[in-house]
Amino acid sequence: MNNKKLLHKTTNSFLLFAVLLLLIAAPVFYYICQWLYIYETDEVLLFHKEAFVSESHNNYTQDDIAAWNKYNQNVSIVADMGVTKDSIVGKMLFEPEANEEEPFRILYAPVDINGKRYTYIEKRNLVEMEGMVVSVAAMFLFIIIILLTGIIWISKRLAEKIWKPFYNTLGQIQDFEIDKNNPPNFIPTDIDEFDRLNKSLERLIEKNTAIYKNQREFVENAAHELQTPLALFQTKIDTLLQLDLTREQSELVGSLNKDVSRLNRLNKNLLLLSKIDNEIYLEQETIIVNEYIEKHLDFFIEQAQAKNLTISTNFNSILSIKGNKAMAEVLLNNLFLNAIRHNIKNGIIEIVTKNNSLKFINTGAEIPLIEQTIFNRFSKLNPSSQGNGLGLAIIKKICDISHWNIRYSFENNRHTFEVTF
Amino acid sequence: MKILIIEDEREISQSIKDYFKTNGIQCETAENYNLALSKIGSYDYDCILLDLMLPDGDGFEILKELKSKNKTEGVIIISAKENLETRLEGFNLGADDYLTKPFHLAELLVRMQALIRRKNFKGSNSIIFNEIVVDIFSKTVTVNDTKLDLTKKELDLLLFLIGNENKVLSKSAIAEHLSGDMADMLDNHDFIYAHIKNLKKKLTQAGGGDYIKTIYGLGYKWENE
Numbered sequence: 001m002n003n004k005k006l007l008h009k010t011t012n013s014f015l016l017f018a019v020l021l022l023l024i025a026a027p028v029f030y031y032i033c034q035w036l037y038i039y040e041t042d043e044v045l046l047f048h049k050e051a052f053v054s055e056s057h058n059n060y061t062q063d064d065i066a067a068w069n070k071y072n073q074n075v076s077i078v079a080d081m082g083v084t085k086d087s088i089v090g091k092m093l094f095e096p097e098a099n100e101e102e103p104f105r106i107l108y109a110p111v112d113i114n115g116k117r118y119t120y121i122e123k124r125n126l127v128e129m130e131g132m133v134v135s136v137a138a139m140f141l142f143i144i145i146i147l148l149t150g151i152i153w154i155s156k157r158l159a160e161k162i163w164k165p166f167y168n169t170l171g172q173i174q175d176f177e178i179d180k181n182n183p184p185n186f187i188p189t190d191i192d193e194f195d196r197l198n199k200s201l202e203r204l205i206e207k208n209t210a211i212y213k214n215q216r217e218f219v220e221n222a223a224h225e226l227q228t229p230l231a232l233f234q235t236k237i238d239t240l241l242q243l244d245l246t247r248e249q250s251e252l253v254g255s256l257n258k259d260v261s262r263l264n265r266l267n268k269n270l271l272l273l274s275k276i277d278n279e280i281y282l283e284q285e286t287i288i289v290n291e292y293i294e295k296h297l298d299f300f301i302e303q304a305q306a307k308n309l310t311i312s313t314n315f316n317s318i319l320s321i322k323g324n325k326a327m328a329e330v331l332l333n334n335l336f337l338n339a340i341r342h343n344i345k346n347g348i349i350e351i352v353t354k355n356n357s358l359k360f361i362n363t364g365a366e367i368p369l370i371e372q373t374i375f376n377r378f379s380k381l382n383p384s385s386q387g388n389g390l391g392l393a394i395i396k397k398i399c400d401i402s403h404w405n406i407r408y409s410f411e412n413n414r415h416t417f418e419v420t421f
Numbered sequence: 422m423k424i425l426i427i428e429d430e431r432e433i434s435q436s437i438k439d440y441f442k443t444n445g446i447q448c449e450t451a452e453n454y455n456l457a458l459s460k461i462g463s464y465d466y467d468c469i470l471l472d473l474m475l476p477d478g479d480g481f482e483i484l485k486e487l488k489s490k491n492k493t494e495g496v497i498i499i500s501a502k503e504n505l506e507t508r509l510e511g512f513n514l515g516a517d518d519y520l521t522k523p524f525h526l527a528e529l530l531v532r533m534q535a536l537i538r539r540k541n542f543k544g545s546n547s548i549i550f551n552e553i554v555v556d557i558f559s560k561t562v563t564v565n566d567t568k569l570d571l572t573k574k575e576l577d578l579l580l581f582l583i584g585n586e587n588k589v590l591s592k593s594a595i596a597e598h599l600s601g602d603m604a605d606m607l608d609n610h611d612f613i614y615a616h617i618k619n620l621k622k623k624l625t626q627a628g629g630g631d632y633i634k635t636i637y638g639l640g641y642k643w644e645n646e
Binding site: 042153224227228230232233234235236237238239241242245249250251253254255258260262264265268269271272273299302304305306333334337341344388392411 | 503606609642
């Protein structure tokens with residue numbers, strides 16, 4: 001959807017109204033002015049005729065009429081043309097002074113002079129009307145335009161002022177992140193609605209932050225509390241191992257031991273996640289990614305041996321990043337082990353550095369993972385796999401707090417995780 | 422050898438005690454801060470295992486107490502707290518090692534042995550098991566005076582096995598020992614099989630005894646034939 005700004009929306013309505021008003025009002029105004037002028041002209045014509053009749057020219061002789069006609073340019077008395085009542089018509093007539101045709105109003109009226117019927121003709125030029133109507137219309141337009149721009153400008157300024165607290169609130173809400181410790185600080189406002197909005201938001205944020213903190217602490221505390229029973233579990237199994245066990249018992253204890261290892265790992269990863277949440281690791285230093293990978297390559301090759309994986313590195317650039325060392329190492333280890341864990345027998349892993357990005361490309365299941373959910377906690381493609389579903393969540397979290405970007409893609413049956421630093 | 426276990430979970434201290442007993446280590450326990458202080462005041466130990474969270478006091482205070490009394494016992498902190506700050510503070514106050522709960526008893530044992538070796542260092546520093554001699558300092562292993570060519574991991578493994586003589590070691594305990602910080606992320610411990618196989622081969626080829634026994638379904642055991 002094409003979103004408009006609130007202020008533009010009101011201004012746009014005003015503008016639309018103004019344009020419509022001008023478009024409709026201008027011709028209407030013009031025609032009304034014209035009609036009024038013509039009406040007035042006709043009145044004047046009839047008035048002149050009334051005056052002519054009442055000033056008793058009844059005794060005019062034939063000669064008088066000829067003289068009248070001679071000296072009066074606009075009024076002429078002619079022999080009866082068969083006109084029975086006053087009639088006024090508009091006509092274009094040639095005006096010798098201007099040397100062109102101009103609009104006229106002409107009155108034809110029957111008059112009786114010396115008992116004889118004549119026709120009274122009077123014409124009036126409408127040229128001056130044209131000029132007047134145009135200038136009146138122009139003035140009218142000018143005033144309307146000034147009025148409208150004034151209204152728009154004032155309403156815009158006013159709206160800007162009125163909506164200022166709203167935009168302030170909006171900006172702060174936009175920057176707000178529940179996992180960062182930056183509660184918004186709304187500016188006080190004397191507009192009731194905005195004040196209510198701010199207060200409601202404050203309450204909402206406060207409540208949610210409390211819930212969020214509570215939940216985070218719960219995970220952390222639960223993981224911490226689990227460590228002692230887990231320690232008991234582990235030491236007892238270690239003790240149990242030393243007893244003289246039958247084959248059957250050995251198998252049971254062996255699998256119990258595997259379970260407790262898995263529990264330990266899960267718990268450690270949960271602790272790590274909540275630790276990242278609390279951002280305990282803040283110290284920043286420079287880490288050379290290539291060096292770290294090369295240094296620990298033997299360890300990973302060893303881990304990959306069971307699947308007979310081929311690991312190759314393709315370092316196009318020396319990747320020197322700024323960040324927390326412990327976190328960066330956890331990230332790299334997790335990426336590497338992830339590529340091993342989800343690989344297939346005789347698969348490959350390729351590690352590529354280019355510019356400021358690091359890619360882990362590996363073979364694996366021949367279907368793409370679902371990008372939206374892979375980074376969620378406990379989202380596992382294969383529920384029976386030994387992974388605990390936290391590896392990618394940890395990777396994502398570390399990238400988030402370090403402001404790095406992680407992307408997953410699937411191409412030619414190869415899974416790629418790319419971190420851009 | 423006598424050690425003091427300062428730990429409020431009796432079952433954990435009891436497990437440690439049982440596990441260490443067969444290695445000739447005499448364990449005393451203290452479940453709380455005050456008892457620990459009085460024991461430290463009255464006796465000397467070869468090593469102290471210290472839990473930081475005690476019901477009536479802070480484990481760090483015990484470290485300070487040891488320092489103020491000029492006691493030279495080696496201290497291994499065993500704690501559920503796992504973060505850099507506590508670790509560093511522990512080392513600053515004179516602790517020698519730090520082990521996060523949960524841990525393998527085998528791991529605790531070799532760490533303690535290493536610590537005592539360091540503390541009691543008198544000229545030579547070698548571990549002798551029949552015909553096998555491991556020089557900790559130069560990191561060399563000889564079998565009947567023939568030098569073995571071991572990788573770092575194999576040497577590590579050998580020390581872990583000898584240190585836990587006659588004990589069944591689970592694969593996970595060995596894997597976690599060998600992979601150090603990375604251990605928390607590993608979900609497959611089969612890689613140790615290759616190391617065990619290689620070490621076994623190198624030892625027997627040099628004329629050493631076949632001390633590494635495979636315990637079905639569980640792991641391995643270093644056993645004098």
